[in-house]
Amino acid sequence: MKAEYLNPFLKGISSILEEVVGERPALGRPFLRPGYPYSVDGVAIFIGVTGHLSGQVVICIQDACARGIAAAMLMEGSIAKLDEYAQSALAELVNMIVASATIGLAEAGYRTDITPPSVVTGEKIEISNQAKIPTLAIPLTILDGKIEVNLSLVEAGAAGK
Amino acid sequence: MQPENAEKKPYVKSVRSRIEDIVPGMAVAEDIKNAAGGIIVAADTFLTRAHIDKLRDCGIDRLYIQTCDMNKEFDPLRNKRAVVVDDSLFFRHMFSKMLYRMGMFVCGEAPTAEDGLEAASVYCPELVVMDIHLPKMDGRLAIKHIHRKMPQTKILAVSTDMEKATIIEAFRTGANDYMVKPIKWDILKPRLLKLFSENDPNSAH
Structure with a gap:
Protein backbone atom coordinates (compact mmCIF):
# COMPACT_ATOMS: atom_id res chain seq x y z
CA MET A 1 0.00 0.00 0.00
CA LYS A 2 1.54 3.23 -1.10
CA ALA A 3 1.34 6.44 0.89
CA GLU A 4 -0.34 8.11 -2.05
CA TYR A 5 -3.36 5.78 -1.58
CA LEU A 6 -3.37 6.19 2.16
CA ASN A 7 -3.11 9.95 2.53
CA PRO A 8 -6.35 10.84 0.72
CA PHE A 9 -8.19 8.46 3.05
CA LEU A 10 -6.61 9.90 6.18
CA LYS A 11 -7.57 13.36 4.99
CA GLY A 12 -11.14 12.32 4.09
CA ILE A 13 -11.69 10.52 7.39
CA SER A 14 -10.53 13.46 9.51
CA SER A 15 -12.28 16.19 7.61
CA ILE A 16 -15.63 14.44 7.11
CA LEU A 17 -15.85 13.10 10.66
CA GLU A 18 -14.97 16.48 12.09
CA GLU A 19 -17.57 18.12 9.91
CA VAL A 20 -20.48 15.77 10.61
CA VAL A 21 -19.72 14.72 14.19
CA GLY A 22 -18.11 17.95 15.36
CA GLU A 23 -15.14 16.19 16.90
CA ARG A 24 -11.75 15.59 15.33
CA PRO A 25 -10.91 11.87 15.43
CA ALA A 26 -7.67 10.76 17.04
CA LEU A 27 -5.89 8.72 14.39
CA GLY A 28 -3.93 5.66 15.49
CA ARG A 29 -1.05 3.99 13.73
CA PRO A 30 -2.06 2.17 10.52
CA PHE A 31 -1.16 -1.53 10.44
CA LEU A 32 -1.24 -4.32 7.90
CA ARG A 33 -3.69 -7.11 8.76
CA PRO A 34 -2.06 -10.54 8.89
CA GLY A 35 -4.67 -11.99 6.51
CA TYR A 36 -8.27 -13.06 6.10
CA PRO A 37 -10.73 -13.48 7.60
CA TYR A 38 -10.68 -10.69 10.12
CA SER A 39 -13.57 -10.21 12.46
CA VAL A 40 -15.26 -7.11 13.81
CA ASP A 41 -18.12 -6.22 16.17
CA GLY A 42 -20.78 -3.57 15.72
CA VAL A 43 -21.30 -2.14 12.27
CA ALA A 44 -19.34 -2.74 9.10
CA ILE A 45 -19.98 -0.52 6.10
CA PHE A 46 -18.66 -1.73 2.75
CA ILE A 47 -17.90 0.31 -0.33
CA GLY A 48 -16.41 -1.17 -3.48
CA VAL A 49 -13.79 0.70 -5.47
CA THR A 50 -13.12 0.24 -9.18
CA GLY A 51 -10.96 2.01 -11.74
CA HIS A 52 -7.23 2.55 -11.48
CA LEU A 53 -7.50 1.08 -7.99
CA SER A 54 -9.79 -1.81 -7.21
CA GLY A 55 -10.93 -3.54 -4.07
CA GLN A 56 -12.97 -2.41 -1.14
CA VAL A 57 -13.10 -0.13 1.82
CA VAL A 58 -14.70 -1.49 4.98
CA ILE A 59 -15.30 0.90 7.84
CA CYS A 60 -16.03 -0.85 11.14
CA ILE A 61 -17.57 1.09 14.01
CA GLN A 62 -18.31 -0.16 17.52
CA ASP A 63 -22.03 -0.20 18.26
CA ALA A 64 -22.13 2.59 20.89
CA CYS A 65 -19.87 4.78 18.80
CA ALA A 66 -22.00 4.13 15.69
CA ARG A 67 -25.12 5.16 17.61
CA GLY A 68 -23.35 8.31 18.80
CA ILE A 69 -22.31 9.26 15.30
CA ALA A 70 -25.75 8.52 13.85
CA ALA A 71 -27.37 10.60 16.62
CA ALA A 72 -25.07 13.53 15.81
CA MET A 73 -25.83 13.22 12.11
CA LEU A 74 -29.58 12.97 12.64
CA MET A 75 -29.49 15.81 15.18
CA GLU A 76 -31.07 13.62 17.83
CA GLY A 77 -30.05 13.41 21.47
CA SER A 78 -29.38 9.70 21.47
CA ILE A 79 -30.28 6.61 19.49
CA ALA A 80 -31.11 3.34 21.23
CA LYS A 81 -30.99 1.09 18.20
CA LEU A 82 -29.47 1.32 14.76
CA ASP A 83 -32.70 1.62 12.81
CA GLU A 84 -33.16 2.31 9.11
CA TYR A 85 -32.47 6.04 9.52
CA ALA A 86 -29.33 5.49 11.58
CA GLN A 87 -28.02 2.90 9.10
CA SER A 88 -28.69 5.27 6.24
CA ALA A 89 -26.80 8.01 8.09
CA LEU A 90 -23.77 5.76 8.60
CA ALA A 91 -23.86 4.63 4.98
CA GLU A 92 -23.90 8.28 3.93
CA LEU A 93 -21.00 9.05 6.26
CA VAL A 94 -18.85 6.35 4.68
CA ASN A 95 -19.97 7.41 1.22
CA MET A 96 -18.80 10.95 1.95
CA ILE A 97 -15.46 9.77 3.37
CA VAL A 98 -14.66 7.52 0.43
CA ALA A 99 -15.96 10.04 -2.13
CA SER A 100 -13.73 12.69 -0.62
CA ALA A 101 -10.77 10.29 -0.73
CA THR A 102 -11.38 9.61 -4.43
CA ILE A 103 -10.72 13.30 -5.12
CA GLY A 104 -7.27 13.00 -3.52
CA LEU A 105 -6.69 9.75 -5.40
CA ALA A 106 -7.55 11.47 -8.67
CA GLU A 107 -5.02 14.19 -7.87
CA ALA A 108 -2.42 11.47 -7.35
CA GLY A 109 -3.30 10.07 -10.77
CA TYR A 110 -5.71 7.28 -9.77
CA ARG A 111 -9.17 7.69 -11.21
CA THR A 112 -11.69 5.60 -9.31
CA ASP A 113 -15.41 5.00 -9.01
CA ILE A 114 -17.23 3.81 -5.92
CA THR A 115 -20.24 1.56 -5.39
CA PRO A 116 -23.20 2.40 -3.14
CA PRO A 117 -22.44 1.42 0.46
CA SER A 118 -23.82 -1.68 2.20
CA VAL A 119 -24.30 -1.82 5.95
CA VAL A 120 -23.83 -5.01 7.98
CA THR A 121 -24.47 -5.14 11.72
CA GLY A 122 -23.86 -7.86 14.26
CA GLU A 123 -21.32 -9.47 16.54
CA LYS A 124 -18.22 -11.21 15.29
CA ILE A 125 -18.73 -10.31 11.66
CA GLU A 126 -16.11 -12.23 9.67
CA ILE A 127 -14.79 -10.45 6.64
CA SER A 128 -12.80 -12.12 3.93
CA ASN A 129 -11.85 -11.25 0.41
CA GLN A 130 -11.62 -13.62 -2.53
CA ALA A 131 -8.88 -11.67 -4.26
CA LYS A 132 -6.77 -11.80 -1.06
CA ILE A 133 -5.90 -8.14 -1.40
CA PRO A 134 -3.79 -7.12 1.62
CA THR A 135 -5.70 -4.95 4.08
CA LEU A 136 -4.31 -1.86 5.69
CA ALA A 137 -6.24 -0.95 8.82
CA ILE A 138 -6.37 2.57 10.23
CA PRO A 139 -7.62 2.65 13.84
CA LEU A 140 -9.11 5.83 15.19
CA THR A 141 -10.99 7.06 18.20
CA ILE A 142 -13.96 9.40 18.24
CA LEU A 143 -16.81 9.97 20.73
CA ASP A 144 -14.99 7.60 23.13
CA GLY A 145 -15.42 4.73 20.68
CA LYS A 146 -13.32 2.94 18.16
CA ILE A 147 -13.47 2.96 14.39
CA GLU A 148 -11.33 0.95 12.03
CA VAL A 149 -10.95 1.89 8.41
CA ASN A 150 -9.87 -1.13 6.36
CA LEU A 151 -8.42 -0.46 2.94
CA SER A 152 -8.06 -3.48 0.66
CA LEU A 153 -6.97 -1.77 -2.53
CA VAL A 154 -4.72 -2.81 -5.34
CA GLU A 155 -3.77 -1.22 -8.64
CA ALA A 156 -6.13 -2.45 -11.34
CA GLY A 157 -5.00 -5.57 -13.11
CA ALA A 158 -3.22 -6.93 -10.08
CA ALA A 159 -6.39 -8.08 -8.26
CA GLY A 160 -7.54 -11.66 -8.47
CA LYS A 161 -4.50 -12.91 -10.30
CA MET B 1 -31.62 -3.73 3.15
CA GLN B 2 -35.02 -3.28 1.51
CA PRO B 3 -34.72 -2.10 -2.08
CA GLU B 4 -35.67 1.56 -2.34
CA ASN B 5 -38.14 0.98 -5.13
CA ALA B 6 -40.18 -1.25 -2.80
CA GLU B 7 -40.88 1.84 -0.73
CA LYS B 8 -44.31 3.36 -0.69
CA LYS B 9 -44.90 6.23 -3.05
CA PRO B 10 -43.12 9.28 -1.70
CA TYR B 11 -46.31 11.19 -1.30
CA VAL B 12 -49.42 10.36 0.61
CA LYS B 13 -52.69 11.92 -0.50
CA SER B 14 -54.96 12.01 2.45
CA VAL B 15 -54.30 10.48 5.78
CA ARG B 16 -56.00 12.80 8.23
CA SER B 17 -58.61 10.43 9.61
CA ARG B 18 -56.15 7.64 10.15
CA ILE B 19 -53.76 9.93 11.97
CA GLU B 20 -56.45 11.21 14.30
CA ASP B 21 -57.21 7.59 15.13
CA ILE B 22 -53.66 6.91 16.10
CA VAL B 23 -52.73 10.07 17.91
CA PRO B 24 -55.87 11.60 19.42
CA GLY B 25 -55.91 15.39 19.37
CA MET B 26 -52.92 15.64 17.14
CA ALA B 27 -52.79 18.96 15.37
CA VAL B 28 -52.65 18.18 11.71
CA ALA B 29 -51.89 20.87 9.19
CA GLU B 30 -54.80 21.86 6.93
CA ASP B 31 -52.89 21.17 3.77
CA ILE B 32 -52.05 17.66 4.80
CA LYS B 33 -52.69 16.35 1.35
CA ASN B 34 -49.58 18.14 0.24
CA ALA B 35 -47.44 16.84 3.04
CA ALA B 36 -45.69 14.37 0.87
CA GLY B 37 -44.56 11.18 2.46
CA GLY B 38 -45.30 12.56 5.84
CA ILE B 39 -47.47 14.70 8.00
CA ILE B 40 -46.96 17.95 9.76
CA VAL B 41 -47.58 18.10 13.44
CA ALA B 42 -47.48 21.08 15.74
CA ALA B 43 -44.30 21.51 17.72
CA ASP B 44 -45.98 20.76 21.04
CA THR B 45 -47.40 17.41 19.95
CA PHE B 46 -45.86 14.66 21.99
CA LEU B 47 -45.22 11.59 19.91
CA THR B 48 -43.88 8.36 21.28
CA ARG B 49 -41.90 5.90 19.27
CA ALA B 50 -44.99 3.62 19.30
CA HIS B 51 -47.05 6.36 17.64
CA ILE B 52 -44.43 6.77 14.98
CA ASP B 53 -44.28 3.02 14.35
CA LYS B 54 -48.07 2.91 13.93
CA LEU B 55 -48.01 5.87 11.58
CA ARG B 56 -45.35 4.12 9.58
CA ASP B 57 -47.51 1.01 9.38
CA CYS B 58 -50.17 3.01 7.59
CA GLY B 59 -47.74 4.37 5.05
CA ILE B 60 -46.52 7.59 6.62
CA ASP B 61 -42.82 7.56 6.85
CA ARG B 62 -42.06 11.08 7.82
CA LEU B 63 -43.11 13.50 10.49
CA TYR B 64 -42.45 17.16 10.20
CA ILE B 65 -42.54 19.04 13.41
CA GLN B 66 -43.56 22.63 12.88
CA THR B 67 -40.68 24.46 14.43
CA CYS B 68 -39.96 26.71 11.54
CA ASP B 69 -38.12 29.74 12.68
CA MET B 70 -40.44 32.73 12.50
CA ASN B 71 -37.45 34.91 11.88
Whole structure:
Protein backbone atom coordinates (compact mmCIF):
# COMPACT_ATOMS: atom_id res chain seq x y z
CA MET A 1 0.00 0.00 0.00
CA LYS A 2 1.54 3.23 -1.10
CA ALA A 3 1.34 6.44 0.89
CA GLU A 4 -0.34 8.11 -2.05
CA TYR A 5 -3.36 5.78 -1.58
CA LEU A 6 -3.37 6.19 2.16
CA ASN A 7 -3.11 9.95 2.53
CA PRO A 8 -6.35 10.84 0.72
CA PHE A 9 -8.19 8.46 3.05
CA LEU A 10 -6.61 9.90 6.18
CA LYS A 11 -7.57 13.36 4.99
CA GLY A 12 -11.14 12.32 4.09
CA ILE A 13 -11.69 10.52 7.39
CA SER A 14 -10.53 13.46 9.51
CA SER A 15 -12.28 16.19 7.61
CA ILE A 16 -15.63 14.44 7.11
CA LEU A 17 -15.85 13.10 10.66
CA GLU A 18 -14.97 16.48 12.09
CA GLU A 19 -17.57 18.12 9.91
CA VAL A 20 -20.48 15.77 10.61
CA VAL A 21 -19.72 14.72 14.19
CA GLY A 22 -18.11 17.95 15.36
CA GLU A 23 -15.14 16.19 16.90
CA ARG A 24 -11.75 15.59 15.33
CA PRO A 25 -10.91 11.87 15.43
CA ALA A 26 -7.67 10.76 17.04
CA LEU A 27 -5.89 8.72 14.39
CA GLY A 28 -3.93 5.66 15.49
CA ARG A 29 -1.05 3.99 13.73
CA PRO A 30 -2.06 2.17 10.52
CA PHE A 31 -1.16 -1.53 10.44
CA LEU A 32 -1.24 -4.32 7.90
CA ARG A 33 -3.69 -7.11 8.76
CA PRO A 34 -2.06 -10.54 8.89
CA GLY A 35 -4.67 -11.99 6.51
CA TYR A 36 -8.27 -13.06 6.10
CA PRO A 37 -10.73 -13.48 7.60
CA TYR A 38 -10.68 -10.69 10.12
CA SER A 39 -13.57 -10.21 12.46
CA VAL A 40 -15.26 -7.11 13.81
CA ASP A 41 -18.12 -6.22 16.17
CA GLY A 42 -20.78 -3.57 15.72
CA VAL A 43 -21.30 -2.14 12.27
CA ALA A 44 -19.34 -2.74 9.10
CA ILE A 45 -19.98 -0.52 6.10
CA PHE A 46 -18.66 -1.73 2.75
CA ILE A 47 -17.90 0.31 -0.33
CA GLY A 48 -16.41 -1.17 -3.48
CA VAL A 49 -13.79 0.70 -5.47
CA THR A 50 -13.12 0.24 -9.18
CA GLY A 51 -10.96 2.01 -11.74
CA HIS A 52 -7.23 2.55 -11.48
CA LEU A 53 -7.50 1.08 -7.99
CA SER A 54 -9.79 -1.81 -7.21
CA GLY A 55 -10.93 -3.54 -4.07
CA GLN A 56 -12.97 -2.41 -1.14
CA VAL A 57 -13.10 -0.13 1.82
CA VAL A 58 -14.70 -1.49 4.98
CA ILE A 59 -15.30 0.90 7.84
CA CYS A 60 -16.03 -0.85 11.14
CA ILE A 61 -17.57 1.09 14.01
CA GLN A 62 -18.31 -0.16 17.52
CA ASP A 63 -22.03 -0.20 18.26
CA ALA A 64 -22.13 2.59 20.89
CA CYS A 65 -19.87 4.78 18.80
CA ALA A 66 -22.00 4.13 15.69
CA ARG A 67 -25.12 5.16 17.61
CA GLY A 68 -23.35 8.31 18.80
CA ILE A 69 -22.31 9.26 15.30
CA ALA A 70 -25.75 8.52 13.85
CA ALA A 71 -27.37 10.60 16.62
CA ALA A 72 -25.07 13.53 15.81
CA MET A 73 -25.83 13.22 12.11
CA LEU A 74 -29.58 12.97 12.64
CA MET A 75 -29.49 15.81 15.18
CA GLU A 76 -31.07 13.62 17.83
CA GLY A 77 -30.05 13.41 21.47
CA SER A 78 -29.38 9.70 21.47
CA ILE A 79 -30.28 6.61 19.49
CA ALA A 80 -31.11 3.34 21.23
CA LYS A 81 -30.99 1.09 18.20
CA LEU A 82 -29.47 1.32 14.76
CA ASP A 83 -32.70 1.62 12.81
CA GLU A 84 -33.16 2.31 9.11
CA TYR A 85 -32.47 6.04 9.52
CA ALA A 86 -29.33 5.49 11.58
CA GLN A 87 -28.02 2.90 9.10
CA SER A 88 -28.69 5.27 6.24
CA ALA A 89 -26.80 8.01 8.09
CA LEU A 90 -23.77 5.76 8.60
CA ALA A 91 -23.86 4.63 4.98
CA GLU A 92 -23.90 8.28 3.93
CA LEU A 93 -21.00 9.05 6.26
CA VAL A 94 -18.85 6.35 4.68
CA ASN A 95 -19.97 7.41 1.22
CA MET A 96 -18.80 10.95 1.95
CA ILE A 97 -15.46 9.77 3.37
CA VAL A 98 -14.66 7.52 0.43
CA ALA A 99 -15.96 10.04 -2.13
CA SER A 100 -13.73 12.69 -0.62
CA ALA A 101 -10.77 10.29 -0.73
CA THR A 102 -11.38 9.61 -4.43
CA ILE A 103 -10.72 13.30 -5.12
CA GLY A 104 -7.27 13.00 -3.52
CA LEU A 105 -6.69 9.75 -5.40
CA ALA A 106 -7.55 11.47 -8.67
CA GLU A 107 -5.02 14.19 -7.87
CA ALA A 108 -2.42 11.47 -7.35
CA GLY A 109 -3.30 10.07 -10.77
CA TYR A 110 -5.71 7.28 -9.77
CA ARG A 111 -9.17 7.69 -11.21
CA THR A 112 -11.69 5.60 -9.31
CA ASP A 113 -15.41 5.00 -9.01
CA ILE A 114 -17.23 3.81 -5.92
CA THR A 115 -20.24 1.56 -5.39
CA PRO A 116 -23.20 2.40 -3.14
CA PRO A 117 -22.44 1.42 0.46
CA SER A 118 -23.82 -1.68 2.20
CA VAL A 119 -24.30 -1.82 5.95
CA VAL A 120 -23.83 -5.01 7.98
CA THR A 121 -24.47 -5.14 11.72
CA GLY A 122 -23.86 -7.86 14.26
CA GLU A 123 -21.32 -9.47 16.54
CA LYS A 124 -18.22 -11.21 15.29
CA ILE A 125 -18.73 -10.31 11.66
CA GLU A 126 -16.11 -12.23 9.67
CA ILE A 127 -14.79 -10.45 6.64
CA SER A 128 -12.80 -12.12 3.93
CA ASN A 129 -11.85 -11.25 0.41
CA GLN A 130 -11.62 -13.62 -2.53
CA ALA A 131 -8.88 -11.67 -4.26
CA LYS A 132 -6.77 -11.80 -1.06
CA ILE A 133 -5.90 -8.14 -1.40
CA PRO A 134 -3.79 -7.12 1.62
CA THR A 135 -5.70 -4.95 4.08
CA LEU A 136 -4.31 -1.86 5.69
CA ALA A 137 -6.24 -0.95 8.82
CA ILE A 138 -6.37 2.57 10.23
CA PRO A 139 -7.62 2.65 13.84
CA LEU A 140 -9.11 5.83 15.19
CA THR A 141 -10.99 7.06 18.20
CA ILE A 142 -13.96 9.40 18.24
CA LEU A 143 -16.81 9.97 20.73
CA ASP A 144 -14.99 7.60 23.13
CA GLY A 145 -15.42 4.73 20.68
CA LYS A 146 -13.32 2.94 18.16
CA ILE A 147 -13.47 2.96 14.39
CA GLU A 148 -11.33 0.95 12.03
CA VAL A 149 -10.95 1.89 8.41
CA ASN A 150 -9.87 -1.13 6.36
CA LEU A 151 -8.42 -0.46 2.94
CA SER A 152 -8.06 -3.48 0.66
CA LEU A 153 -6.97 -1.77 -2.53
CA VAL A 154 -4.72 -2.81 -5.34
CA GLU A 155 -3.77 -1.22 -8.64
CA ALA A 156 -6.13 -2.45 -11.34
CA GLY A 157 -5.00 -5.57 -13.11
CA ALA A 158 -3.22 -6.93 -10.08
CA ALA A 159 -6.39 -8.08 -8.26
CA GLY A 160 -7.54 -11.66 -8.47
CA LYS A 161 -4.50 -12.91 -10.30
CA MET B 1 -31.62 -3.73 3.15
CA GLN B 2 -35.02 -3.28 1.51
CA PRO B 3 -34.72 -2.10 -2.08
CA GLU B 4 -35.67 1.56 -2.34
CA ASN B 5 -38.14 0.98 -5.13
CA ALA B 6 -40.18 -1.25 -2.80
CA GLU B 7 -40.88 1.84 -0.73
CA LYS B 8 -44.31 3.36 -0.69
CA LYS B 9 -44.90 6.23 -3.05
CA PRO B 10 -43.12 9.28 -1.70
CA TYR B 11 -46.31 11.19 -1.30
CA VAL B 12 -49.42 10.36 0.61
CA LYS B 13 -52.69 11.92 -0.50
CA SER B 14 -54.96 12.01 2.45
CA VAL B 15 -54.30 10.48 5.78
CA ARG B 16 -56.00 12.80 8.23
CA SER B 17 -58.61 10.43 9.61
CA ARG B 18 -56.15 7.64 10.15
CA ILE B 19 -53.76 9.93 11.97
CA GLU B 20 -56.45 11.21 14.30
CA ASP B 21 -57.21 7.59 15.13
CA ILE B 22 -53.66 6.91 16.10
CA VAL B 23 -52.73 10.07 17.91
CA PRO B 24 -55.87 11.60 19.42
CA GLY B 25 -55.91 15.39 19.37
CA MET B 26 -52.92 15.64 17.14
CA ALA B 27 -52.79 18.96 15.37
CA VAL B 28 -52.65 18.18 11.71
CA ALA B 29 -51.89 20.87 9.19
CA GLU B 30 -54.80 21.86 6.93
CA ASP B 31 -52.89 21.17 3.77
CA ILE B 32 -52.05 17.66 4.80
CA LYS B 33 -52.69 16.35 1.35
CA ASN B 34 -49.58 18.14 0.24
CA ALA B 35 -47.44 16.84 3.04
CA ALA B 36 -45.69 14.37 0.87
CA GLY B 37 -44.56 11.18 2.46
CA GLY B 38 -45.30 12.56 5.84
CA ILE B 39 -47.47 14.70 8.00
CA ILE B 40 -46.96 17.95 9.76
CA VAL B 41 -47.58 18.10 13.44
CA ALA B 42 -47.48 21.08 15.74
CA ALA B 43 -44.30 21.51 17.72
CA ASP B 44 -45.98 20.76 21.04
CA THR B 45 -47.40 17.41 19.95
CA PHE B 46 -45.86 14.66 21.99
CA LEU B 47 -45.22 11.59 19.91
CA THR B 48 -43.88 8.36 21.28
CA ARG B 49 -41.90 5.90 19.27
CA ALA B 50 -44.99 3.62 19.30
CA HIS B 51 -47.05 6.36 17.64
CA ILE B 52 -44.43 6.77 14.98
CA ASP B 53 -44.28 3.02 14.35
CA LYS B 54 -48.07 2.91 13.93
CA LEU B 55 -48.01 5.87 11.58
CA ARG B 56 -45.35 4.12 9.58
CA ASP B 57 -47.51 1.01 9.38
CA CYS B 58 -50.17 3.01 7.59
CA GLY B 59 -47.74 4.37 5.05
CA ILE B 60 -46.52 7.59 6.62
CA ASP B 61 -42.82 7.56 6.85
CA ARG B 62 -42.06 11.08 7.82
CA LEU B 63 -43.11 13.50 10.49
CA TYR B 64 -42.45 17.16 10.20
CA ILE B 65 -42.54 19.04 13.41
CA GLN B 66 -43.56 22.63 12.88
CA THR B 67 -40.68 24.46 14.43
CA CYS B 68 -39.96 26.71 11.54
CA ASP B 69 -38.12 29.74 12.68
CA MET B 70 -40.44 32.73 12.50
CA ASN B 71 -37.45 34.91 11.88
CA LYS B 72 -38.09 37.48 9.13
CA GLU B 73 -34.85 36.39 7.57
CA PHE B 74 -36.63 33.39 6.06
CA ASP B 75 -39.43 35.36 4.40
CA PRO B 76 -38.14 34.72 0.87
CA LEU B 77 -38.39 30.98 1.52
CA ARG B 78 -41.57 30.78 3.55
CA ASN B 79 -44.18 28.36 2.19
CA LYS B 80 -42.21 27.74 -0.95
CA ARG B 81 -42.67 24.16 -2.10
CA ALA B 82 -39.74 21.82 -2.44
CA VAL B 83 -39.10 18.33 -3.77
CA VAL B 84 -36.03 16.49 -2.48
CA VAL B 85 -34.56 13.75 -4.67
CA ASP B 86 -31.79 11.60 -3.25
CA ASP B 87 -31.27 7.86 -2.95
CA SER B 88 -30.06 8.22 0.63
CA LEU B 89 -32.85 8.08 3.18
CA PHE B 90 -30.61 9.95 5.59
CA PHE B 91 -30.02 12.79 3.19
CA ARG B 92 -33.73 13.19 2.34
CA HIS B 93 -34.61 13.16 6.00
CA MET B 94 -32.01 15.73 7.02
CA PHE B 95 -32.51 17.97 4.05
CA SER B 96 -36.27 18.07 4.56
CA LYS B 97 -35.72 18.84 8.22
CA MET B 98 -33.54 21.82 7.31
CA LEU B 99 -35.95 23.08 4.65
CA TYR B 100 -38.82 22.91 7.11
CA ARG B 101 -36.81 24.86 9.62
CA MET B 102 -36.52 27.61 7.03
CA GLY B 103 -40.27 27.66 6.52
CA MET B 104 -40.29 25.76 3.26
CA PHE B 105 -42.76 23.03 2.55
CA VAL B 106 -41.36 19.72 1.39
CA CYS B 107 -44.15 18.34 -0.74
CA GLY B 108 -42.24 15.41 -2.16
CA GLU B 109 -39.32 13.19 -1.32
CA ALA B 110 -38.10 10.70 -3.86
CA PRO B 111 -35.35 8.06 -3.93
CA THR B 112 -35.00 8.04 -7.73
CA ALA B 113 -34.93 10.64 -10.49
CA GLU B 114 -38.03 9.02 -12.02
CA ASP B 115 -40.05 9.46 -8.83
CA GLY B 116 -38.59 12.93 -8.44
CA LEU B 117 -39.78 13.95 -11.90
CA GLU B 118 -43.23 12.62 -11.11
CA ALA B 119 -43.36 14.51 -7.81
CA ALA B 120 -42.10 17.67 -9.52
CA SER B 121 -44.75 17.47 -12.21
CA VAL B 122 -47.50 16.94 -9.60
CA TYR B 123 -46.44 19.72 -7.24
CA CYS B 124 -44.68 22.26 -9.50
CA PRO B 125 -42.34 23.14 -6.66
CA GLU B 126 -40.35 26.34 -6.41
CA LEU B 127 -37.29 24.30 -5.46
CA VAL B 128 -35.98 20.89 -6.50
CA VAL B 129 -33.03 19.45 -4.63
CA MET B 130 -31.49 16.87 -6.94
CA ASP B 131 -28.73 14.40 -6.22
CA ILE B 132 -26.44 13.87 -9.22
CA HIS B 133 -25.62 10.18 -8.93
CA LEU B 134 -28.84 8.22 -8.71
CA PRO B 135 -29.52 4.53 -9.30
CA LYS B 136 -31.32 4.60 -12.65
CA MET B 137 -31.81 7.93 -14.40
CA ASP B 138 -28.93 10.33 -13.82
CA GLY B 139 -29.64 13.47 -11.80
CA ARG B 140 -28.30 15.69 -14.59
CA LEU B 141 -30.81 14.29 -17.06
CA ALA B 142 -33.60 14.88 -14.53
CA ILE B 143 -32.38 18.46 -14.05
CA LYS B 144 -32.56 18.96 -17.80
CA HIS B 145 -36.17 17.72 -17.91
CA ILE B 146 -37.27 19.86 -14.97
CA HIS B 147 -35.48 22.92 -16.26
CA ARG B 148 -37.15 22.56 -19.65
CA LYS B 149 -40.65 21.95 -18.30
CA MET B 150 -40.49 24.32 -15.34
CA PRO B 151 -37.94 27.03 -16.05
CA GLN B 152 -39.08 29.00 -12.97
CA THR B 153 -38.22 26.14 -10.62
CA LYS B 154 -34.91 26.64 -8.85
CA ILE B 155 -32.76 23.55 -8.99
CA LEU B 156 -30.16 22.85 -6.35
CA ALA B 157 -27.83 20.03 -7.39
CA VAL B 158 -26.22 18.13 -4.53
CA SER B 159 -23.59 15.43 -4.55
CA THR B 160 -20.51 14.07 -2.86
CA ASP B 161 -18.89 14.49 -6.27
CA MET B 162 -16.71 17.59 -6.37
CA GLU B 163 -15.22 17.06 -9.80
CA LYS B 164 -15.15 20.17 -11.92
CA ALA B 165 -16.59 18.40 -14.97
CA THR B 166 -19.60 17.13 -12.99
CA ILE B 167 -20.28 20.57 -11.53
CA ILE B 168 -20.02 22.31 -14.90
CA GLU B 169 -22.30 19.71 -16.48
CA ALA B 170 -24.88 20.20 -13.72
CA PHE B 171 -24.95 23.96 -14.28
CA ARG B 172 -25.07 23.42 -18.03
CA THR B 173 -28.18 21.23 -17.75
CA GLY B 174 -30.01 23.88 -15.73
CA ALA B 175 -29.00 23.70 -12.08
CA ASN B 176 -29.07 27.08 -10.31
CA ASP B 177 -26.57 26.04 -7.66
CA TYR B 178 -24.42 23.06 -6.75
CA MET B 179 -23.50 21.97 -3.25
CA VAL B 180 -21.08 19.27 -2.17
CA LYS B 181 -22.17 16.98 0.68
CA PRO B 182 -22.04 17.04 3.65
CA ILE B 183 -24.34 20.04 3.64
CA LYS B 184 -24.72 21.83 6.90
CA TRP B 185 -27.33 24.32 8.01
CA ASP B 186 -24.89 27.25 8.22
CA ILE B 187 -23.83 26.72 4.62
CA LEU B 188 -27.23 25.87 3.18
CA LYS B 189 -29.04 28.85 4.68
CA PRO B 190 -27.19 31.67 2.87
CA ARG B 191 -27.10 29.72 -0.40
CA LEU B 192 -30.86 29.13 -0.42
CA LEU B 193 -31.60 32.68 0.61
CA LYS B 194 -29.41 33.89 -2.23
CA LEU B 195 -31.18 31.56 -4.66
CA PHE B 196 -34.57 32.97 -3.71
CA SER B 197 -33.60 36.60 -3.36
CA GLU B 198 -32.56 36.73 -6.99
CA ASN B 199 -36.02 37.90 -7.85
CA ASP B 200 -35.61 38.45 -11.53
CA PRO B 201 -38.29 36.26 -13.08
CA ASN B 202 -36.50 36.33 -16.40
CA SER B 203 -33.22 35.21 -14.95
CA ALA B 204 -32.11 32.70 -17.49
CA HIS B 205 -29.89 30.10 -15.95
